[in-house]
Each structure stands twice: as C-alpha cells, then as structure tokens.
Amino acid sequence: MxxxxxxxxxxxxxxxxxxxxxxxxxxxxxxxxxxxxxxxxxxxLGWYAQVFTDEGWRAALVHSVLVATAAAAISVSIAVPIAWFLWRRVAPWARIVEVLGLAPFILPPVITALGALSFWATTGFYGQPWTVVISHGIFFVSLPLVTVTLGFATIDREIIEAGMTMGADDRTLLKTVVFPLVRPYIISGFAFAFVLSLNEYIVAYMTVGFTLETIPIKIFNALRYGYTPTMASVSVFFVLVAVVVFGLVARFGDLPKLLGAWSEGDKG
Amino acid sequence: MRRMPPERAADYYPIAYPALMLGLFFVVPFAIMLAISFFQRVQGGFYEPAFTFANYGRFLSVFFGEVLVFSLVLAALVSAVCLLLGVPFTYFLTKLSRKAQVFWLVALLGVLSLSEVIIGFAWSTLLSRTAGLSNLLVAIGFMDRPDAWTPGFGAVLTGLVYQAFPYTVLVLYPSFSRLDPSLMEASRTLGASPLKAFFTVVLPVLRKTLIATFIIVFIFALGAYLLPQILGRPQHWTLSVLITDQAVYQSNMPFAAAMAVFLVVASLSLVLVVAALNRKGAGQ
Structure with missing residues (x-):
C-alpha cells in the first residue's frame, strides 16, 4: 500500500x-x-586497541566492570526478597519497602548522588572505592525489582498449590519451582542494572570521583582536559556492550513482555 | 496458593535485609542531606550544624529564579518534543512484527543506557565545526562553510531529546501494545481514515497515559545534569547542573542540599499527580 x-x-x-x-x-x-x-x-584501529592497551583506559574499564558487576549483584540481592515477599505474603506495609526501592530511579539522579555524597562524607568513608558499589547497588534496585516482580506475577499459583498438596515445604518449592521460573527475570534485572551502572556518571562522580576513575568519569575528564579519539572508541565499545547484553536478554527472554507488552500467547 | 500474612518472626526475615539496606543507604543519606540543607557553610568548603533557612532564602534571588524557570521550560519543551515524536513512533512500533519490535527495543535500550557523558560527547562532536553535520551540508552544497552549532540552546535541546526519546517510547510502550486493536477496526469499519481513527479513537483512549508520560519524561529531563554543561553555555544551566556545581566546585553543600530538597519536593508532587491519575484511570 x-x-x-x-x-x-x-x-x-x-x-x-x-x-x-x-x-x-x-x-x-x-x-x-x-x-x-x-x-x-x-x-x-589504534584508538580501538588503546581501550585495552593503554594503562589508564584499561584500568578505568576494569574499575567500571568490577563496580557494575558488584553493584548489580547488590541490586538483585535487595530486589529479589522484596518481590518474593510481596508475592508470598499479605503485607500492605511492605509496599513501603518497594516504593523505597523504586524511588531512586524515579527521582532526578542528582538527588541520589548528593544524598550519597552527604552520607559517605558524614560517615567518613568518602572516596573509598567500595562506596560507589553500594550506592550504585541502591540506585539500581528498581530495575531488577520491576523485572522480578513481573516474573513472580507470571507464576501460576495453582502449580504452587499442587506442590504444597504433595507435601513440599516453602524451601523445596522455592528451590524446585519458584526459582527456576523467575530465574530469567532475575538475569534480565541483573543485566539492566549492570549496563546502567557501567554508564552511570553522577553518583560515581560524587562518591569516588577523585579516587577511582570509571569509564564515564574518564571520558568526562578527557572532555575537559584534552580530547583523544580513545574516548570515542571506548564509547563505541560501550554501545556494543549494551546492544549485546540487551540482545542476549531478547534472545533468551521475551523482551516485549519484559517491557510491558502482552506476551505472544496472550495476543491470541 | 493463598497468600498469607507473615505470622512468625522468621516470616519477616526475607524483607528485613532489603528494608535495612534501603533504610541505611537511601533513607539515612536522604535525611542527612535534609539536615545539611539547614546547616551553615563555613570557610574552606566545610559546613557546621546549625538551623538556618538562609540556604532556602537564596531561592528568592533573581539568578535562582531564572535558573528555575529555564529548567522548567526546558524540561517541558523536551517532554513535548519527545511525545510528539514518541506517540506516533510507539504506535507504529506496536504494529510491527514481534521480531522488528525486538530489534527496535534493543536499539532503544542501547541508547537509553548510554552514559550522559557519551551522549554529550557524541553530540558535541556531531555539531562541531571539524567533524559535524555542517561539513556534510557543505559537501552537498547547502552551506558555504562549516559552522559550529554547539554550545547553544539548540544543541542542549537536541541532546536532551536524544536522551529522553527512548525513555518516552518505553514508558508509552505498555499502554500502546495493550491497546485493543478492535477499537481501531471498529472506527475503520465506520469509515474513519487511519489518521482520523488515530486522532479520534486512539489518542482519547490513551489521554491519561499521555499526561502521565508527559510528567514522567518532564521529571527525567529535569534530572539532566551533564548535557546542559557539555552542549550549552552557562545561561543554559539547569537546576541539576547548579546543584552539582555548588556541591562539587563551589563546595557549598548546604546550598546544594537545599536545592536538592526543593527538586525532590517538586518531583514528588508531580509523581503524586501521576499516581492520582493512574488511580482514577484504574477506577474506571
């Protein structure tokens, strides 16, 4: 037409x-x-190679990957129990915990960043490399929280009922039925938090900006104090990482459903 | 399976750890920031406990007023442009095959997750004189010589729309993909053109979604802290930039904290409006 x-x-x-x-x-x-x-x-192709051969860029890359991995693990470790608890129990007050998990992502990031700065400065840990891991972990709880909550919502409660009738206790059910069903959602949540943490600048800058260089911080410093094509090649590399990670999520999961569409079967 | 209220103490353990983590590392920092906003700044970039409204008093200056108005106008403009592009885009997107949708979604997530630093750097290159679009226009004869389009208001707006567009689409996506196709069919059967059906059926049905999305993207744009700095001049700085600047470069934590608290209150009131809209929507 x-x-x-x-x-x-x-x-x-x-x-x-x-x-x-x-x-x-x-x-x-x-x-x-x-x-x-x-x-x-x-x-x-020298500038692309520099990402891995230049000591400064390689160190920043290692920092970014380590921070993102640990932070995403913390995000998931906080999100999964919340989602599980809300699914398993009738406890309206627990919604407050859920809202707290979602809040950092809805509010402008500079607020979380300034809160983190105030907190670490007051407690005397300002500048310690691990502080950014915790602050990122909190900042990105909302992503696994959303995906894992969605995962629990897809579980057919009758399956659990059947398991209980056959005498399985909570722990057995969790291990044999519930966890395998929500695992893809946990992995996607981890992936989302990982990629966003890799790219996050302001919280990282306000917590460890002067002691630990992550890739976004290093690119920003390069923007200020001297352009080099390496900042372009490393950016391209980050685009590729994001596309590969989300491509994998789409390959092994139902991306449209994860983002809120009906699943293929529901469409009829 | 029936959901049951927690009974024994052990039933509460799973929620204890998340509550503790979020309490300690989100609520407490927030409270400290709130406290600092009432503190007094002392020489040398430090601050001491006090209870003063002086930091909030600084809001009454012309300078702050201008930054605030500029931030709000900019965020509204970004949100409006994103909706104008995002609504038809999302509508088309949900009509594509599942495979094509996945392709677009991966691309959108890829752009969305990009660091503001990278977006700022990429657009400043794209709009620069040496590597920019203007070279292309010179090459095809539209312009006489290359020109620099950054820093400037247009560059800030473009960068922010670039950053917020994928976000807009992902916020709109669930509602659009759940839209009942029979609505469209019915209006087409009754003789409406696709365009007319879109404006008279689809948009009114999604009116609440559109308003909510506008506000959500507005808050997102309000949070931009780097693009106005990289792509704009000081007069294009927003409240978020100002907060960063005061906290890091001017070492005035109390004033930065006061502005942050103000930003939270403003954002939260907007979030409450969205929540109220959604509740009303659900009640129908």
Missing amino acids: SAHWPKRLFLSALAVFLALPIIVIAGVALNEKKTLAFPPEGFS
Whole structure:
C-alpha cells in the first residue's frame, strides 16, 4: 500500500537520528592522528586497541566492570526478597519497602548522588572505592525489582498449590519451582542494572570521583582536559556492550513482555 | 496458593535485609542531606550544624529564579518534543512484527543506557565545526562553510531529546501494545481514515497515559545534569547542573542540599499527580 511510505520515512528518520551520533563517534575513532575529524583522516584501529592497551583506559574499564558487576549483584540481592515477599505474603506495609526501592530511579539522579555524597562524607568513608558499589547497588534496585516482580506475577499459583498438596515445604518449592521460573527475570534485572551502572556518571562522580576513575568519569575528564579519539572508541565499545547484553536478554527472554507488552500467547 | 500474612518472626526475615539496606543507604543519606540543607557553610568548603533557612532564602534571588524557570521550560519543551515524536513512533512500533519490535527495543535500550557523558560527547562532536553535520551540508552544497552549532540552546535541546526519546517510547510502550486493536477496526469499519481513527479513537483512549508520560519524561529531563554543561553555555544551566556545581566546585553543600530538597519536593508532587491519575484511570 502506498499509504505506508510516510510511516517508513518517519521510522527511518528516527533511526538515523538515533544512529547518527554513534556513527560519527565510531568514525572519529578511526582517525590516524590524534584528532576528532569526521570523516576520519587516514585509517587506524589504534584508538580501538588503546581501550585495552593503554594503562589508564584499561584500568578505568576494569574499575567500571568490577563496580557494575558488584553493584548489580547488590541490586538483585535487595530486589529479589522484596518481590518474593510481596508475592508470598499479605503485607500492605511492605509496599513501603518497594516504593523505597523504586524511588531512586524515579527521582532526578542528582538527588541520589548528593544524598550519597552527604552520607559517605558524614560517615567518613568518602572516596573509598567500595562506596560507589553500594550506592550504585541502591540506585539500581528498581530495575531488577520491576523485572522480578513481573516474573513472580507470571507464576501460576495453582502449580504452587499442587506442590504444597504433595507435601513440599516453602524451601523445596522455592528451590524446585519458584526459582527456576523467575530465574530469567532475575538475569534480565541483573543485566539492566549492570549496563546502567557501567554508564552511570553522577553518583560515581560524587562518591569516588577523585579516587577511582570509571569509564564515564574518564571520558568526562578527557572532555575537559584534552580530547583523544580513545574516548570515542571506548564509547563505541560501550554501545556494543549494551546492544549485546540487551540482545542476549531478547534472545533468551521475551523482551516485549519484559517491557510491558502482552506476551505472544496472550495476543491470541 | 493463598497468600498469607507473615505470622512468625522468621516470616519477616526475607524483607528485613532489603528494608535495612534501603533504610541505611537511601533513607539515612536522604535525611542527612535534609539536615545539611539547614546547616551553615563555613570557610574552606566545610559546613557546621546549625538551623538556618538562609540556604532556602537564596531561592528568592533573581539568578535562582531564572535558573528555575529555564529548567522548567526546558524540561517541558523536551517532554513535548519527545511525545510528539514518541506517540506516533510507539504506535507504529506496536504494529510491527514481534521480531522488528525486538530489534527496535534493543536499539532503544542501547541508547537509553548510554552514559550522559557519551551522549554529550557524541553530540558535541556531531555539531562541531571539524567533524559535524555542517561539513556534510557543505559537501552537498547547502552551506558555504562549516559552522559550529554547539554550545547553544539548540544543541542542549537536541541532546536532551536524544536522551529522553527512548525513555518516552518505553514508558508509552505498555499502554500502546495493550491497546485493543478492535477499537481501531471498529472506527475503520465506520469509515474513519487511519489518521482520523488515530486522532479520534486512539489518542482519547490513551489521554491519561499521555499526561502521565508527559510528567514522567518532564521529571527525567529535569534530572539532566551533564548535557546542559557539555552542549550549552552557562545561561543554559539547569537546576541539576547548579546543584552539582555548588556541591562539587563551589563546595557549598548546604546550598546544594537545599536545592536538592526543593527538586525532590517538586518531583514528588508531580509523581503524586501521576499516581492520582493512574488511580482514577484504574477506577474506571
């Protein structure tokens, strides 16, 4: 139908809008000399290699990955019991805990960041590398909380009923039925928190900005004190990480459902 | 299985750990920040306990008023542009095949998770004179010589829309994908064009979603702290930038805290409006 072309045009225009900055930084990182020209002058993959060979960038990358892994683990460890408790028990007051888990993500991030700064400065731990792990862990609780809550909602309570009738206790049920069913949602929640923590700047900056360089902090410092194509190549690398992680979530899970659509079966 | 209220002490253990963590590392920091907002700043970037409203008093200055108005207008503008683009986009998106939807969702999540630092850097490159779009326009003969489009208001707005657009789509996505297709079919059967059906059926049905999304994206845009700094001039700074600046570079924690508390109150009141809207929506 000819009526389709405005729609195609609109979608393509938005695709270009979303892709353009990434294409440009991918190109900029190919420059032969230390310049941010586009189209690139000369061709070199050296700046991409620098992410792993340059000591400073590699250290920042290691810091980012370690912080993100530990923070995502903390987020999941906080989110899963909340979701489980709300699913298992009738306890309206426990909703308060849920709201506290969701709040940091709804409020402007600068608030969580400033709260973290006040807290770590007051307790005397300001600047310790592990403080950012905890603050990120709290900051991103909402992501696994949303996915895992969704996971529990998909469990057919009759299955649990059947298990109970056959004499299984809570612990057995949790291990043999409940956990396997929500596991994909836990993994997605972990993935979301991991990727967002990798990219998070303001909380990291206000907690360990002067003692531990993560990739976003290092890119920001490079923006201020001297551009180098490495900041472009590392950005492209981060885009790839995000796409691969979310691609995997989509590959092994139902991404549209995870994001709130009916699942394929429900559509009928 | 029936859900049961917790009875024995052991039943409470699972919720104790999350409650403790969130209490200690979210509620307590928040309380400390609130306390600091009443403290007094002393020379050398420190502060001492006091109970003064002086930090809040500074809100009454012309400078603060201008920053506040600018932040609100900017956030509203970003939210409006995102909805104008995001509503038709999400509508088309939910009509695509499942596979195509997954492709778009992965791309949107990829952009959404990008660091503000990376977005700011990418757009400042894209709008710069040496590597920017203007070179392209020169090459095809639209412009005489390349021009720098950053820093400037247009650059700030573009960057913020870029950042908030995926968020907008993901907020709209559940409602649009659950929209009953028979509504559209019915209006088409009754002779409405697709465009007319979209404006007279789809949008009115989703009116509450649209208002709620506008507010949610508004708060999201209000939280931008780096893009106005990277892509704008000092007159384009928002409240979030000002808070960061006061806390880190001016070492005025009490004033930064007071502004943060103000931002929380403003955001929370907006969240409550959304919640009230949703409750009303659910009641129907």
